[in-house]
Amino acid sequence: MLALLGPSGSGKTTLLRIIAGLDFPDRGRIIFGGDDATRVPVQQRAVGFVFQHYALFKHMTVAQNIAYGLNARRRSERPEKAEIKRRVGNLLDLIKLSGFADRYPSQLSGGQRQRIALARALAVEPRVLLLDEPFGALDAQVRKDLRRWLREIHDRTGQTTIFVTHDQDEALELSDRVAVLDRGRLEQVGTPDEVQERPVSPTVLKFLGDTIEVEAIAQNGQVLVQGRPTPLTAPQGLSGPVKLYARPWQLQFAEADTAHLHGTVRSSYRTQGRQRIEVDREGAKTVVVEASDTARLAQGREVGLRIVGGWVFP
């Protein structure tokens, strides 16, 4: 299960449509399990595509929607009526909508429609399942349930799946591998752990979460901020001015004489059991610090911050 992750306009959906055969690449090839599919028309690519707004056939019942792909086949390849009915029944069981076969899409909720769109795509037994922002139009709770459910189905069927999302949490939670796209370029492909622990570029880093950017100097393999060494080691061959990026939890409050950064507390708030403190720095960007043990800090209080982790890029 692969997630295509990127900001809007980065080309995720276009890439997905090219894989499906709904759009065409200027160059490059599409290869399905060793077979070149670049010139195979969409009908024969054997993809299951789930559209962002589901694109269910609104004049057909749920059962007719799911059976559509099977009924569209040439007579010689079409399964028997009873067989189609059986498969539709199985898929309805899989998506837990068994009693809904004769409903119309307009009578269903967003989450239910999404599941039917998925069943419709699975009915043709695709080589690859493609999902375009599958949870984009749903509210937070339904989204969470569907995510878990989709992962379960994936684990059970082993179906190769590619889905598009702009939500990092969704990509990192759901997928085996993440492909980060930016402005039409593939920045990095890797497991969720890889892209989080070893991002290849500041773009990937910034897109995966809140980041703090600090000017630093690389010297003899060490990285110095404000002349004080940090626990980071500079990549081979890098020296001179560099940029240091850190996550909010890679900063700690420290005494002024050991701190890398100084500032005053602008505000602090608690979210999901963690304390987030915004610190204003003189002549530099405001940074967000995340700490689990700190009491609420008074506004305007002077604080020092020490960097305990992060990444260095030229």
Added chain:
Amino acid sequence: MSDAVASLPDSPDGTIRPAQSVVTERPWIRWLLIAVALTFLALFLVLPLITVFAQALAKGWGAYLAAFTEPDAQSAIRLTLTVAAIAVPFNLVFGVAAAWAIAKFEFRGKNLLVTLIDLPFSVSPVVSGLIYVLVFGSRGLFGPVLLEHDIQIIFAVPGIVLATVFVTFPFVARQLIPLMQEQGTTEEEAALTLGASGWHAFRTVTLPNIRWGLLYAVLLCNARAMGEFGAVSVVSGHIRGLTNTLPLHVEILYNEYNFVASFAVASLLAGLALVTLVIKSLLEWRYADDIAAGTRRH
């Protein structure tokens, strides 16, 4: 929305205010506007319609029915039905094809095509008729060739069909283009990814989605095809029993001071209009539901 407004009236002090829309006008303005609209309607639409039927029945049922049993009238009815039976299916096929191309694909000259489809609406029907006389008439562009092969188009049924097709050209396409544009292409794309051929997708997805709009368009197209006067008048030649359609027949009778027969035949056309209107309203009622179901997405 009206539900939300109706459930709001509990004001802070506990009194119940009457449910009232903020955008409504004062009562006397409302009544004035309604009165103006109704007077206008009565004067310009209802009164003439009543006059048609009153005049037609002025000399009783016998004279009224006689106007239809007369051979020339019978022939006019037959011709009108024939012309509509050819023009409407032709424009149906063309209209669906054009609307499909315009709404679902990007191509060069698309705007030009849309403008051309509108042309018959902006050209006077007389001019539309004259075009065919100039092209197919005996002194026209293809006149000599047609004469040589003894093919008559002008002052004959083919000319009437051509003129009718031209005038009713935009009805189906015009009705379907916005509808198909609004529906977009994702449902068709979904059908294609599921393995459907283009034709199968068109038949099972596109066509059912536009069926009510299409029926509506065909109805309007038919009403116009049967009622067209100007363009047909130019190319018909007014040969009684041969090239007279119903509207032309009405005019001839009227010019002969045969008012009862004239209005009787006119009442047939008026009846057609009324039937069209009723079916159209029924469709709109049904079709509105359909549209609502289609756009209700979340």
